[in-house]
Each structure stands twice: as structure tokens, then as C-alpha cells.
Amino acid sequence: MPRYIVERAFPGGLDLPTNETGDRLCRKIVETNAEEGVTWVHSYVSLDRTHTFCVYDAPNPEAIREVARRNDLPVGGITEVSVLDPYFYLGIGQAGTPSVAKSRTRAPWLPFSYLAA
Incomplete structure (x- = not known):
């Protein structure tokens, strides 16, 4: 399955609490993603929390855009990548x-x- 880096901007800062509320939100995102065959692998967050760089496995960029819309998440850019190890x-x-x-x-x-x- 193709791998993608998804860039997101959060001008007001990403607010994802490290409690049950954050846990429920992440679980909802993962469940919604699964409906479209999208897997959120992990994300990197800028120190000022205004940008994320998320690693996804997905059938295509359109599936990522669809789950982002359903999860109410911004999408700044989607780049297909391969591993350089x-x-x-x-x-x-x-x-x-x-x-x-x-x-x-x-x-x-x-x-x-x-x-x-």
C-alpha cells in the first residue's frame, strides 16, 4: 500500500489533550480512517504545535482527503513517499x-x- 506524508496547519495550535477526551478523539479518527482503508501510522508535531507531518498508509490521496474531511482535519499537502533507510x-x-x-x-x-x- 502506498505511504504518504500529510502536512497540516493549525494556526491556533493543535489542541489534543492527553486524557480520555484525546483518547476518544484518536480512536474516532482511527475508526473513520479504517472505513476508507487508511491507516494513520504516526505524526510529527512542530514545537509550536502549529504544524503536523503525518505518516499514512492509504490506497490513494483521495481517501486521505475524504477521511480528513470526515474527521474535520485540515490538509495542506499530500506527498507519496518511499523509505530511505x-x-x-x-x-x-x-x-x-x-x-x-x-x-x-x-x-x-x-x-x-x-x-x-
Whole structure:
């Protein structure tokens, strides 16, 4: 399933209490999302609480927009993303030999263009 980053703006600040009220609100959001095949993975909140960057798995951006409307949440932007994991590059290459990136971590003085060849 595609993964998306959803940007939201809360000019007055995000008000999500850490009590039963907040718990009920989050459960309602998760239930509404499930009706459209959307999964809220997690969110990042700016320190001033005026912006969130939410990670979602969803069939398409339209499903995210629909559940946002039903959940009364703003949507500033939706970007389909893929994972870039630095630990992938630190693994072992084919036939049990260290990968190029693994070699680079042991010999950081070599230019990347040399290692990529």
C-alpha cells in the first residue's frame, strides 16, 4: 500500500489533550480512517504545535482527503513517499561480501564516486 506524508496547519495550535477526551478523539479518527482503508501510522508535531507531518498508509490521496474531511482535519499537502533507510546501506552485499557502503564506513576517506564504481 502506498505511504504518504500529510502536512497540516493549525494556526491556533493543535489542541489534543492527553486524557480520555484525546483518547476518544484518536480512536474516532482511527475508526473513520479504517472505513476508507487508511491507516494513520504516526505524526510529527512542530514545537509550536502549529504544524503536523503525518505518516499514512492509504490506497490513494483521495481517501486521505475524504477521511480528513470526515474527521474535520485540515490538509495542506499530500506527498507519496518511499523509505530511505540508512541502515540498508550498512548491510552485507551479495555472497556475504561487505556492501560498497559498508566499505565506505570503514574507509571514510575514500570518495563516494570511487566506492560507487
